[in-house]
Amino acid sequence: MSPVKGLDVLIRSAAKLKKQGFDIQFVVIGAIYPSQQRYFADLQKLAADLSLDNIEFVGALDDVRPLMKQFDIYLCSSNSESSPISVWEAMAMEKPVVSTDVGDVPIYVKEGESGFIVDVGDSDAMAERLSRLIKNPTIRHEFGGKAREIAVRELDISRCVERHLAAYQEILSL
Numbered sequence: 001m002s003p004v005k006g007l008d009v010l011i012r013s014a015a016k017l018k019k020q021g022f023d024i025q026f027v028v029i030g031a032i033y034p035s036q037q038r039y040f041a042d043l044q045k046l047a048a049d050l051s052l053d054n055i056e057f058v059g060a061l062d063d064v065r066p067l068m069k070q071f072d073i074y075l076c077s078s079n080s081e082s083s084p085i086s087v088w089e090a091m092a093m094e095k096p097v098v099s100t101d102v103g104d105v106p107i108y109v110k111e112g113e114s115g116f117i118v119d120v121g122d123s124d125a126m127a128e129r130l131s132r133l134i135k136n137p138t139i140r141h142e143f144g145g146k147a148r149e150i151a152v153r154e155l156d157i158s159r160c161v162e163r164h165l166a167a168y169q170e171i172l173s174l
Contacts, residue, residue, distance in 0.1 A: 001028075001036040001057075006077035006100060007043050012123035013077070013130060015050040020127075022134055024054065026075075027067065029086075031060035068093050072140060073133050078102050079120050091151040096143030098129045108154060114147040 001007070007028060014026050032040050040057070047055050061067065064086075068074070074090030076099035083104040087097055091108065097115030099105045100122075109115040116129035133140050153159070 001030050001032040001040050001043075003039055004078060004080050005030070006079045006121065008046055009100075009121055009123045009126060010075060010077040011043060011046050011050065011052065011055060013075075013127040014047075014052055014055055016123065016127035017131060017134075018050075018052060018054065020131065022131065024134060026055045027071070028055065028057045029059075029061055029064055029067065032057070064089065065093065068095065071095055073098060073130065075126070075130065076100060076102070076105070077126065081105070088151060088155045091147035092155070094144035094148040096133055096140050096147060098126060098133065100126075108150055110146065110150065114143050114150055 010026065010028070014024075017024060043057075058067070068090065071090075072095075074087065074095040074097050076084055076087050076097065078084065078100055079102070081102040084099075084102070087099055087105060087109065090097055091114065097105075097109045099109055099115065099117055100120045101117050102120065106117055109117055111117050116132070118125035118129060133143070
């Protein structure tokens with residue numbers, strides 16, 4: 001629960017979708033440490049100011065899979081990331097992704113194939129891409145399937161081991 005996660009953008013996107021008549025639930029998973037209480041209070045106030053009652057902060061979970069199974073779409077609103085494991089986990093679970101353009105996301109989330117990528121901080125674009133997926137279950141399913149294919153092909157642990165081994169071998173050959 002950190003400002004780097006851009007959750008204010010998620011909340012603003014939720015407000016835009018609510019104004020458009022969408023009845024959807026947003027679930028935010030993540031620990032809320034004592035040092036983050038002020039930020040968390042600011043997020044709750046923003047949601048209240050925007051008359052939102054469809055955002056649930058569930059805190060930290062040891063295993064996100066049972067909850068994530070219930071989701072139709074995965075959203076990453078981060079301002080900065082290197083390689084967001086949560087996005088890769090969502091892809092592995094066949095969830096279409098809407099993410100900000102951070103870190104390795106554009107390498108694995110294929111725009112218009114396995115998800116959508118928006119500029120950091122752009123709640124309008126985020127809401128628009130979410131609405132496309134909400135309105136079209138067929139595209140959600142297709143994007144989710146493609147996301148799973150990419151995750152298995154590119155992000156599986158065996159693939160990561162191969163890449164690390166190749167990197168080490170290259171370094172040793174210098």
